[in-house]
Amino acid sequence: MSNPQQLRYSKEHEWLSDAEDGVATVGITEFAANALGDVVYAQLPDVGSTVTAGETCGELESTKSVSDLYAPVTGEVTEINEDVVSDPSLVNSAPFEGGWLFKVRVAEEPEDLLTADEYAAFSAG
């Protein structure tokens, strides 16, 4: 599995796109999606709410377990992926594309986000 080079990654297995007009897209990595198994329910943060880097902001349910969703950055949620709400399997089939979770207006970004290569090493090990 390959992690797109243009994204950055958290140790909680979220990815973050470069911000466009201050708004970045967040999802979970393919590694995380594979570990979860079939995602059947995604509880995403409310649009307009503020998420805080490193804190939980939702949950993903799979057949076997429920996992917290962590915010990789601090900021206001501007949009959630309604396609994932209605069809959570997108998280498994296209974690880096159609399975994105929410968009956030970045107020503050932690310094310890990983590059694709750093995340690959981290998740391998």
Place this chain on the structure above:
Amino acid sequence: MSSSPLRRTALDAVHRALGATMTDFAGWDMPLRYGSERDEHLAVRTRAGLFDLSHMGEITVTGPQAAALLDHALVGDLGAVAVGRARYTMICREDGGILDDLIVYRLRETEYMVVANASNAQVVLDALTERSAGFDAEVRDDRDAYALLAVQGPESPGILKTLTDADLDSLKYYAGLPGTVGGVPALIARTGYTGEDGFELFVAPADAEKLWQALTDAGSAAGLVPCGLSCRDTLRLEAGMPLYGHELSTGLTPFDAGLGRVVKFGKEADFVGRAALAEAAARAEQNPPRVLVGLVAEGRRVPRAGYAVVAGGEVIGEVTSGAPSPTLGRPIAMAYVDAAHAAPGTAGVGVDIRGTHEPYEVVALPFYRRRK
């Protein structure tokens, strides 16, 4: 869990070549899923699935008093089982608590194979050995003598027929006969844990890979796929089948679990737990304990084992197993609830899902029943 290395089945290399996600199950390194567990589940419901169940614990009981020993050691009437047939039964403690649920095959007049859950195999072996004192019968640990493959799903008879001369049409549910499948000697049993028609094939470990490959080849046109333990769990949950450690435990008698029918008081033999079980039966009659029911979610959040079942702000039960149901398209659960709330359609029942009371409908088990 234990720090000892995980045991690997005879099919371990096959699972790894298929890219399975593996999991520790009762000390065994077992395939959890190969791809999507939902797809595997639906394949078993609509076509066929192939499982490695070699972690199950086989114990052979032989000798002139094999039947008498089992009638003493287990709650069922094993002496009444015809050669070639099988029974679902239980082994209980003296106080009536369930040590394990079992399938017992009568292979010959004087030979039975007891199949225990992997997590309880040693406990069952020890109990049978201890209870065999004074009987002219031998209890043998055959866990390493067998690999166990299962083919489950509506296409499974058609697939198996291409690989064996055995008379599958006359092989009834809960029956087993020796035969040859794909050139491999096997005990062919029409049993399973999925709610579908299907077969379990007990073979020598050295033959397991050959049989797996033969079944894979024979089943490919019919849509057979390899299936892991994750979908096995959702399949048995939809079928309302109990799982030891969830619906069954030493803290419950068969009557507490709604399975009092497996206790055969009519048999002649005195059996371990008889007195306590007779009391448990009377208690269940007069003062119904919590009842095992089905719950179907109105929403999409999934109940998990241990979550509280609530009504009117009070805890009225506990979830024992829960999962998203691929067949129903909604989360489902089995739960023990107070008798007052156990009737199908009881209003106002919910599950406390991490602090939120989510509404659930009480239904009769099973959630799913195949069309014959």
